[in-house]
Each structure stands twice: as C-alpha cells, then as structure tokens.
Amino acid sequence: MNNQMKRRILLVLGIVFVAFNLRPAITSVGPLIGWIRADLDISNGTAGFLTTLPLIAFALLSLAAPQLSRKWGNELTIFAGLIILASGILIRSTGTILGAFFGTSLVGIGIAIGNVLLPVIVKEKFPEKVGLMTSIYTTSMATFAAVGSGVSIPLAEELHLGWKSSLAFWVLFAISAIFIWLPQLKRHNKRSSVQPVPTVTGQGSLWRSPLAWQVTFFMGLQSFLFYCTVAWLPAILQSHGINEGLAGWLVSIMQFISLPTTFITPVLANRLPHQKGIAIIIGIIQLAGILGLFASETPILIISIALNGIAQGASISLALLLLGMRTANAGEAANLSGMSQSVGYVLAAIGPILLGFLFDWTHSWSSSLVLLLLVTILMTFAGIGAGRKGYVLSSKK
Numbered sequence: 001m002n003n004q005m006k007r008r009i010l011l012v013l014g015i016v017f018v019a020f021n022l023r024p025a026i027t028s029v030g031p032l033i034g035w036i037r038a039d040l041d042i043s044n045g046t047a048g049f050l051t052t053l054p055l056i057a058f059a060l061l062s063l064a065a066p067q068l069s070r071k072w073g074n075e076l077t078i079f080a081g082l083i084i085l086a087s088g089i090l091i092r093s094t095g096t097i098l099g100a101f102f103g104t105s106l107v108g109i110g111i112a113i114g115n116v117l118l119p120v121i122v123k124e125k126f127p128e129k130v131g132l133m134t135s136i137y138t139t140s141m142a143t144f145a146a147v148g149s150g151v152s153i154p155l156a157e158e159l160h161l162g163w164k165s166s167l168a169f170w171v172l173f174a175i176s177a178i179f180i181w182l183p184q185l186k187r188h189n190k191r192s193s194v195q196p197v198p199t200v201t202g203q204g205s206l207w208r209s210p211l212a213w214q215v216t217f218f219m220g221l222q223s224f225l226f227y228c229t230v231a232w233l234p235a236i237l238q239s240h241g242i243n244e245g246l247a248g249w250l251v252s253i254m255q256f257i258s259l260p261t262t263f264i265t266p267v268l269a270n271r272l273p274h275q276k277g278i279a280i281i282i283g284i285i286q287l288a289g290i291l292g293l294f295a296s297e298t299p300i301l302i303i304s305i306a307l308n309g310i311a312q313g314a315s316i317s318l319a320l321l322l323l324g325m326r327t328a329n330a331g332e333a334a335n336l337s338g339m340s341q342s343v344g345y346v347l348a349a350i351g352p353i354l355l356g357f358l359f360d361w362t363h364s365w366s367s368s369l370v371l372l373l374l375v376t377i378l379m380t381f382a383g384i385g386a387g388r389k390g391y392v393l394s395s396k397k
Contacts, residue, residue: 010183011125012136017177018078018114019140024148025089025107025170026054027255030230031152031248035163040097044356050104051231055223055349057108058115062342065116066334074117074124075184081117082181085110086174093168110174112345116337119323124330131270131321138317139263142255144173149230150252153245206335212392214385215322215336218279220344221379222315224351225286225372229254229308231352233293236365240296254305258313265314266321275325278318279383286311286376293369315379328391336392351375 029036029051037047069077084106092103122133148170156166206212230251237247269275285307292304323340327333355368 007183012133014177014181014184015118015121015133015137016140017173017180018082018118019137020144021082021085021170021174021177022111022114022118022141023145024173025085025111025167026051026227027145027148027230027251028152028167028170030232030251031149031234031244032156032163032166033231033235034244035156036100039095039163040100042097044360047356049353049356050100051227051352052349053101053104054108054111055227055345055352057105058112058345059342059349061109061112062116062345063338065113066120066338068113069117069120069334074121075181077113078117078121079178079181079185081110081113082174082178083110084113086171086178089171089174090168093164095164112341115341116334119320119337120330120334123324123327123333130324131266134266134317134321134324135263138266138320139259142258142262142313142316145230146252146255146259148252149255150249153248157245206332206339206392209392211326211386211388211390212336212339214382215319215326215392216340216343217347217382218315218322218379218386219319219340220347221375221382222312222319223344223348224375225379226312226316227348228351228355228368228372229312232355232359232365232368233305233308235359236293236369237301239365240298240301242298242301250302250305254309254312257306257309260313261310262313262317265317269318269321270325274389275318275322275387276384277387278314279380279387282311282314282318282383283376283380286315286379287373290369290372290376294366315383318383322386326386326390326392328393332391332393 033047033051036042036050037044042050065077068080072080088103088106088108088110090103091099092107093099094103118137119134122130122137126133152166155161155169156163161169233251233254234244234247237250238244242250265278269278272278289304289307289309289311292300292307295301295304319340323333323337327336354371358368358371359365
C-alpha cells in the first residue's frame with residue numbers, strides 16, 4: 001500500500017469519525033428531556049429551547065465557518081470544532097442550568113463547523129465521488145444519531161449513571177475523533193481552504209439565486225422535521241401509553257431504519273438528471289408517517305415510526321448531496337453550505353420550541369402534528385425546486 005493510498009484511507013476514516021460526532025450529542029437529549037426538565041425544574045417550553053440551542057448555534061456559526069476556514073484551513077478548523085464539541089459535552093453535564101445552556105451552546109458551535117465543512121472537504125477531495133462519499137458520511141452520522149437516542153435511557157437508568165453521566169458519555173467519541181483527525185493537520189494548508197466565490201457578471205449573488213434559496217429551504221424544513229421528532233417523539237409516544245424506555249428505543253429504531261435510505265439516496269440521486277421525483281416520494285412517505293402518529297394503536301405507531309425514518313434518512317442525505325450537486329466548485333459549495341445551514345437552521349430552531357409551547361398551551365400533541373404536516377408539504381415543494389438541474393451561480397443546465 002503506497003503512501004497516497006494510506007493518506008486517502010486516513011482521510012476517509014477521519015471524515016467518518018467526525019461524522020460520528022455530528023448528531024449523538026443532540027439526539028441523546030430527547031429521551032432524557034423529562035429527567036432534565038424535572039432535575040433543573042424548567043418548563044416544557046424551556047426544555048424545548050434547550051434542545052434548540054444547538055440549532056441556533058448552527059445558524060450563527062454556519063456563515064462564519066467558511067470565513068474561519070479561509071483563515072485557518074479546513075483541517076485545522078474542523079480540529080478546533082471537535083475540541084469545542086468535547087468541551088461543551090463536559091460542561092453541559094455539570095448538572096446546573098447555566099452549565100446545561102452554555103455547554104449545549106458549545107456543542108452546537110462544534111457540530112456546526114463539521115456540518116458546514118465536511119461537504120466542502122468531500123467536494124474538494126473527492127470531486128468524482130461526491131455521491132458515494134456523501135452516502136458514507138451521512139450514513140455514519142445517522143448511525144450514531146440512532147445510537148444516541150437508543151442508549152440514553154439504558155445508560156441513565158439501567159447502568160445508574162443518571163442523565164448527566166449519560167450525556168457526558170459522548171465525549172469519548174469526540175476525543176477519539178480528535179486523535180483520528182490529527183494526521184490531517186500534518187497536511188494542513190490554508191491554500192486548500194475555502195476560497196471566496198467570485199461574482200460572475202450576469203450571475204449575481206448567491207443570496208439572490210432562487211435555486212440557492214430552494215436548497216436552503218429544503219435543508220431547513222427537513223431539519224425542522226428531524227429535530228422536532230428527535231426532541232418530542234418520545235413524549236408523543238408516551239402520551240399514547242408507551243413507557244419512556246421503549247419510547248427512546250423506538251426513536252432509535254426509527255433512525256436505524258433510516259440508514260438504508262440515507263446511504264442509497266445520494267448514490268441514486270447522483271445518477272439521475274434531476275432529483276424532483278425523489279423529493280416528491282420523500283414528501284409522500286413523510287406525510288404518511290406523521291399522519292400515523294395521530295393513532296393510539298401500537299402497530300400503526302410502529303409503521304408510522306418506520307415511515308418517518310425512511311423519509312428522514314432520505315431527506316437529510318439528499319439535502320447534503322444538493323450542496324455539492326448544485327455548485328460548480330468547493331468554494332461555491334462552502335458558501336451554499338454556509339447559507340443553507342445558517343438560514344435553514346434558523347427555521348429548524350423554531351421547531352422544538354414551538355412544539356413545546358404548543359403542548360403547554362393545548363395539553364395535546366394534535367396541533368403540533370398538524371404543524372408538522374404543513375411543514376412537510378412546504379419541504380416537498382422546496383425539494384422539487386432544489387431538485388432541478390443547474391448551478392446556483394450559473395444558468396447552465
């Protein structure tokens with residue numbers, strides 16, 4: 001095995017381990033939200049805000065991440081993000097309200113950097129294999145998102161760790177990623193970082209591109225649905241008589257069910273002339289999944305959970321793939337990634353808070369589920385627009 005192949009393998013391994021850390025520090029909170037709410041003596045709305053803080057950090061840092069990359073380089077910026085993430089996980093687990101909110105903010109900052117820059121590294125380092133590499137890292141991300149949901153209650157309850165140590169557990173994976181990413185710093189070069197995208201005469205700004213906005217809204221609305229589900233689906237299931245341990249595992253199972261579509265969707269979409277049909281199929285499956293949550297019968301709920309998992313796996317991987325497919329180079333990909341994740345996560349951040357306040361106001365999850373149905377319809381239309389062939393800064397078809 002030559003040195004170039006070894007470097008390639010180390011880079012792929014590093015990307016996978018960074019991806020492992022982009023969701024479990026967030027998905028592990030949902031099943032424990034009742035414990036956290038009771039221990040910190042906070043309301044459902046405030047608890048919803050705690051689950052939304054990372055999304056606010058995503059929104060704020062997503063635009064800054066390309067700027068940091070231009071200054072430090074992609075590799076060093078991601079390394080710094082992992083250190084911030086590990087610090088946030090530990091601070092969040094101190095058991096105080098201040099620690100919970102400040103630590104959660106740091107978790108969001110660390111993850112935001114990886115969210116924005118991993119698609120850029122894929123576009124830059126694997127330009128001919130964007131679909132395959134997107135499949136690999138999004139599946140890695142989704143796998144540990146599922147594990148985060150599933151093991152939170154067993155760690156807290158069956159191993160008697162409590163919610164604080166259960167959340168602190170994920171620092172082990174952040175530290176592992178830090179060490180596995182270290183070889184990339186040896187080849188750290190600012191010239192490989194994100195470069196500003198020049199404005200081409202007649203093309204205008206990314207922020208005035210209709211296609212860029214459609215990609216952005218698809219990213220944001222699918223994130224709205226995902227984070228609402230992760231934050232509140234355990235509570236919705238408990239309202240139908242399912243105990244909290246099983247509810248946590250069902251959310252985890254939902255995310256494991258998402259893995260095949262998470263992997264297959266980018267590979268398939270990359271081979272099609274456009275992705276409008278895939279967006280429509282995702283929307284139909286998502287609508288059916290949410291409608292099933294109105295039922296109280298366990299078999300219907302299980303089918304609903306499976307449909308939600310299938311749709312969400314496909315939608316997140318399609319959203320991330322579009323960042324590469326709708327851009328001509330790594331610089332455009334970075335700027336579109338920053339724009340779509342910044343504005344998109346502002347939309348996503350509204351979700352868990354809004355659902356929490358709706359429940360406090362109505363004492364029922366019905367109004368929240370109706371809202372999710374409306375968001376799914378909007379996401380589908382955004383996906384149809386984002387799925388048309390072309391580049392965000394070019395009229396080329």
